[in-house]
Amino acid sequence: MDRTTPTFDPKDFRRALGMFATGVTIVTTRTEDGAPVGVTANSFNSVSLTPPLVLWSLAKNARSLQAFSTAAHWNVHILAEDQVAMSNLFARAGEDKFGGLQLDTGLTTAPLLHACSARFQCRTMFQYEGGDHVIFVGEVIGYDRSERPPLLYVTGDYALASRKSEPVSTEPSADTGSALFSEDLLGYLLGRSHYQFVNGIRATLNERGLSEADFFVLSLLSVQEPLSAAEIAGHVAYTSIDIGPVLLQALCDRGLLRRTDEPADGYALSVAGRDAILHVLAAAKAEEADVVDQLGEMEAAMLRNLLKRLIRVTDPGLPKLWTGRAERPAPKP
Ligand SMILES: Cc1cc2nc3c(=O)[nH]c(=O)nc-3n(C[C@H](O)[C@H](O)[C@H](O)COP(=O)(O)O)c2cc1C
Structure with a gap:
């Protein structure tokens, strides 16, 4: 057998290994x-169910070795x-990593961090030589789990998990040949999911005699007010709905809006x-809770993340909505 050590390009080898998606852990002791020590590690894996064993590996040059x-x-x-900042903190050497962190009481003195997806409290069973790493195998003496969606790491970046979707249609897929329109078209998926989602609050809007345009104006002002007619038009420009003085005056005439001097x-x-929009937003929240319940927290987090990225890459330069509140000077009393 040829026992010469293969020489790989380290960066390329790392990239190939990075195709294997993992979770992200912090291991503490x-x-x-008695000083607390912790490192970010994605080399964690399960080994055995009976007895319950897990492993991870630590670089020999780590300060915590x-x-x-x-x-x-x-x-x-x-x-x-939502623990990326903590992962980055524990991936840095030479910092006080535990300053200000909330610790729970565990079975042993090893620090037990808060608000994770799962935690395994372990007793050291074996240590093995593993090239430039040491492999630690531990027996799990206690564990717990929460519903918080886990953080992933793949191709050198943090990521989120999503189950692979079934096709949208329930019919056997027809041979669409070279049709331009398919169920994978992003525009179709976004449009259909938007309308199906909004339909859930349509009844509440109808009850209050509110059009979609009215809804956009009222919900916008519930986030940021007061706004001028031009600012309102700017914020809702992405809808292509023409929101002009006539619509705003009609909302004033119905007693839903008031004019301001500043x-x-x-x-x-x-x-x-405010009462009307709170009512509609409560219905929207209930609708969302129902959808999140069916999707699961993990996929809801993933969907929010993807939609935010899509909004960012397609943003024609609209004014900031969620950060805008602090930008306007407070109205004079
Ligand atoms: C996502 C991620 C995964 C990591 N996984 C490991 C690992 O499995 N083993 C390891 O030794 N270092 C790993 N590191 C690097 C260590 O966290 C980093 O070297 C840390 O500074 C070690 O801390 P220490 O020097 O205080 O011991 C990882 C870093 C990141 C960002």
């Missing part, structure tokens, strides 16, 4: 002096999708307008 080599216990934290010719919600 304490030094012999000494602590883990002598530790009797360590905890593995499967990070949730800015001059500004619009704000009246008490009745």
